[in-house]
Amino acid sequence: MNTAPSVAEVRALIVKHKRWDLAFAVIGTLALMVGILTFVALFADMLIDGMPRLNYDFLTSFPSRRPEQAGILSAWVGSTLVMLVTAVAAVPLGVAAAIYLEEYAPKNWVTEIIEVNVTNLAGVPSIVYGLLALGLFVYQFGLGQSILAAGLTLALLILPVVIVATREAIRSIPSAIREGAYALGATRWQMVSQHILPYSIPGILTGVIIGMARAIGETAPVITIGALTFIAFLPPTPISGAFPFLSFEWLTAPFTVMPIQMFNWTSRPEAAFQANAAAAGLVLLVMTLSMNALAIYLRYKLRKNIQW
């Protein structure tokens, strides 16, 4: 039996099917627009509310009870330093964990537990990390209510994201590269450090950025461990005039961060503070954006050299 349809029938069928293609292309574009337009709307709204407050003084002043004099100097410096600690702690730890899981771990129940664990940590409410850190970092390890404690707390918070992204990046490296390195007599660590690590940097960067974008906006855990709201001085500078020129005193300094400033302002009665909050939100977003932009650029640069 030959049920092959005639050419005319086939054509009619194709026209029908292609309608779905078109419909989906439209639906897809719309879905994309929902996301992008929401972002644009949020950004525009903040821009309208916060733009008048965005000036040099806003960036270089300390908090004040007078909305027009209040600024975010201590907040953005604090956020920057906390993010620095977070990155320095989360990236090596997350990357090392991912490397272990992808390149070293035997396929057994221990590994499986670790894997479930990592995804599970992604769902723990951030405030619980704050409570954990208060007990562990602040009191147990005696780090106090410092930039160091806050950075480490946020590092724990974003660890799952870094681990997952890094694992995906490592997985995309073809096994031919691994075999090539081993075949030349490389040890496992040589293979990992000279190949796996450099080639997965773009993917790692993506994970770090997504994680950092989340960390920079967190308030509750940072307040729990003791971030301040009014602080009219900056932490000691990391570069000192005398030998050894580097100082780590800032790690133990009291601090505040951007989102705390923002939350405080949004909850104040005066309308002028709401404008400050919008302006701070804008600055926060720009900080996140520039982190993202840097990473996207780096990723783009590095990816050009690595293709499979």
Place this chain on the structure above:
Amino acid sequence: MVATPIVEVTSAANPQQSKVLKAEVVDLNFHYGSVQALKGINMPLYEKHVTALIGPSGCGKSTLLRCFNRMHDLYPGNRYEGRIKLHPDDTNLLDPKVDPIEVRMRISMVFQKPNPFPKSIYENVAYGLRVRGVSKRSVLDDKVEEALSGAALWGEVKDRLRDLAFNLSGGQQQRLCIARALATDPEILLFDEPTSALDPIATASIEELIGDLKNKITILIVTHNMQQAARVSDFTAYMYIGELVEFDATDTIFIKPKNKQTEDYITGRFG
């Protein structure tokens, strides 16, 4: 169903002058988890000669080749039984007490698909030396030039050593991988279908290269191309479903194989 493996070279008409044993596969079984891929393989490997492994797809050629540099150690669940003795020091390559890294430092491998690292041409060739702790610039420079010349690539790339290896053509990439292997002065060089992804011109240049190399190194090559086996090898082993059916001087295998199945395969009546 399959004839007993023939291990000794029975052909008196061996075209080569001297035949020194470089390595010897003894009663080798290999298992991928529960799948047995090699069954009681016995085979010699002669120094400074080319030995070809032929046989239908899936017969275990790659599996056997990869036993020589313990590549199977990289994946869990794989199991060796038997020995591969490396002469003159009589080490059993498969001994769990023998460090696979040591084995790989002595035995290099070139893969079916060229797999250069996403680094510069220079760094690709120097990689094996760096792994061995060599970092002196002058030594590296010399070795890189020597290896690239050995792989017939020096002329084409000497002005662009800092270029990314990915920018080379497929054939050049494969020669780069050969240079990378050569740079470490291996005792044995393993080739797994090195030309199957290459065009005829690149193929010809690599075959020529193998001809040159065998004056210095012992070579084991897997190929699915009978013509290639005939052209480049001194000895040929025919495998079928995990067993070694026949091993002999290449001329013997191609002109009057002992085994009916070998003959059928070589003349294309089967497989």
Place this chain on the structure above:
Amino acid sequence: MVATPIVEVTSAANPQQSKVLKAEVVDLNFHYGSVQALKGINMPLYEKHVTALIGPSGCGKSTLLRCFNRMHDLYPGNRYEGRIKLHPDDTNLLDPKVDPIEVRMRISMVFQKPNPFPKSIYENVAYGLRVRGVSKRSVLDDKVEEALSGAALWGEVKDRLRDLAFNLSGGQQQRLCIARALATDPEILLFDEPTSALDPIATASIEELIGDLKNKITILIVTHNMQQAARVSDFTAYMYIGELVEFDATDTIFIKPKNKQTEDYITGRFG
């Protein structure tokens, strides 16, 4: 450097009774971006005969095959010039105005590596029909059985049609892909090295299958295995670096090719 392509079948000793033209490649050039992969190809395709494409790696066999079902349309930057005329309706397959989907509905393809979908055996075979809007259970059931029988797989899988296709062995998967292609009653069936990843037993069963199929369908097959070409095809085309060097009845090509280069290739003196 290469002889002018020979398009007409000159051999009088054609073993087949009737020779009806099914398709015709006319002055075909093909470009991957700036790389020209096919140069002025002219070739006939006879109905209910098997035509084999042979030639060294990288010569353009796959490229030519994939022109027949417009597979190149999937990637940006590819460019066709010339025509492939499909008879009897005289459509030019490569015409941009001809919908590639229409072409693919008439011409099916089986790939080098079996690529079953992550679905059940049944759904894999029924896929082409579902794509064509068939959803009546009884029709599907009949067609699936017919196609699986046609691909010599029905006996092995009839009790496990709901199983995932991945659980089949490599050879079975390849036959499943053939069944999938058969289920849509194509006018031409394209095979790209369908047995290169298979063991000899699976290979034999697929070659047998091709022998049966040619009573019903026009077949174009790419193979790197000369023996296979000799066994399964009625006509053979020898290609070299993007050009068609010689086309003739298979017997003629293998026994007394006109072109020196073809002869060298077939006898293994080259490539």
Place this chain on the structure above:
Amino acid sequence: MTSTVAGIPAIATVPPIVSHRLARRHTRHIKERIIEFFLFLAAASSVFTTFAIVYILVSESWVFFQQVPLRDFLFDTQWTPLFSDAHYGIMVLLSGTLVSSSVALLVAIPLGTIIAIYLSEFAPFTVREVAKPFLELLGGVPTIIYGYFALLFVTPLLQKIFPELPGFNLLSAGMVMGIMIIPYVSSISEDAMRAVPMNLREGSYAMGATRFQTALRVVTPAALSGIAAAYILGISRAVGETMILAVAAGMQPNLTWNPMEPAATVTAYIVQVALGDLPHGSIGYQTIFAAGLALMLITLFFNILGHLLRKYYRQAY
């Protein structure tokens, strides 16, 4: 060893002799072991973190459960631990979390998946490369901003459609949360789809399938395990989100399955109490640990389920 005895340097072209290599092997082995151990520690740190969290939650909940019977905790239908007439029915908060997360996922999963399919199978190269990072920014907007966006923009909009909708409700909070989660779903799903080997797509197109048919019937099922991972991360994010709900959902402990009502969620409750005026150590304060523990156990359950599902669906190509 031999070569160094008399201080005669080894000849460069001769490869170092075997025993020499063996001497280096020992230190190499130890070094590798140490590195592996440190990497293991890093991986195990996640387990350690979990243990620490569980330890804190359990030890603090311990006090709580000595005063509140487990039965009340599980089956009471009111959650008023801070009122004089205290009830401790965790179901109330869990229902809020469940409903808001469901709404969020009803937004994020279809939109995220559609976007992923669109970007991976339909969109031209430039659109894809530009849209993806842009979309990823949605995950970086401070959540308080989303909260006010839900309260001041989405809710009034929804009230035009449903005039009965109260000013605080799970619906608008959930929807906005869903938009925030879109990049989690779309980015990771799209990666998974792009990792589907081309030969499967070719197989489908060769059968005469259209783009849409190929995307829906071949690419999506083939990428299922990666898509599942994306969904799980999205769900985790939804369950753990706080500020949007605290601002826009009404913080009213309300045992309801209706998204059109206001309700409180576990996370919003925890934050509220942790930063409120309650004396620490009081039974009211202790509730946050019991609530946190309940939430953690539930997410753990879903994660194990997801892990098993993915294991079942994971396919090798």
Place this chain on the structure above:
Amino acid sequence: DALVKVDGSSTVYPITEAVAEEFQKAKKGAVKVTVGISGSGGGFKKFCRGETDISDASRPILEKEMKACAEAGIKYVELPVAFDALTVVINPKNTWVKELKVEELKKMWEPGAQGKIMTWNQVNPAWPNAPLKLFGPGADSGTFDYFTDAINGKEKASRGDFTASEDDNVLVQGVSRDVNALGYFGMAYYAENKDKLKAAAIVNKGSSKAVLPSLETVMAGTYQPLARPIFIYVSEKAMQRAEVREFVEFYLKNAPKLVKEVGYVPLSQAHYSQALKNFTSKKLGTGFGGTPEVGVKVEDLLAREAKL
């Protein structure tokens, strides 16, 4: 470095922030002051661990916290610094509420009302048969405790089916958008949103006169029972440091002006003087004895026997 650490209630925060700002200015930066907002509970936790010098509190110290402080050997002086007048607000379009009696409020808010009192006319038959929508702060807050105590006669005794938020601006939004809404929160939020909200006059039990919340009525003590004092607690150990003493003295001396500026109601001058006297004479302990109460007169409180 001379550093004064303050933490605690977000209600007291704006006042302390203003004082800290002015104090630092007056001291020309020789003394640094930090202020956090981890809530009255979180503040006392740190205070009783000896981590902070001063604790902001929107409610008196409670028994549990007194015990914790006693165990750690922390002694303190309790100083009322301002009034927070809880304002009952309704939608400006609400035409039926002219004044509210405490009994009416109780009818709306008592625990028994939950699920029963759902319309306005159930509270007062003269009011329309419209749904009653209630808004208030979360049950964890000092405001909630005080309101329930003052209206329902028992602390934390309240119906539970109302919309709660920690952020009073959210409550402002809620009430301003619903004609049938009624809510309560601090007076400052009403003062800043007079265009969107209407304050309800509360009938004073003593005089039977309806009184609107204002600076004058609160200071005069006629706006009752919804005006409550808010406090700072100063650690005795910290008092040994000059900068802490100076800061507290500065606080009490400048409070009248600064409290008004940030929207709260100052105590009378006499109260501040008495408070200062208590402070300098180190009158240790709390006048509440660990249980909050409603309607205490500040002068009584300051004169009371204090207990640690």
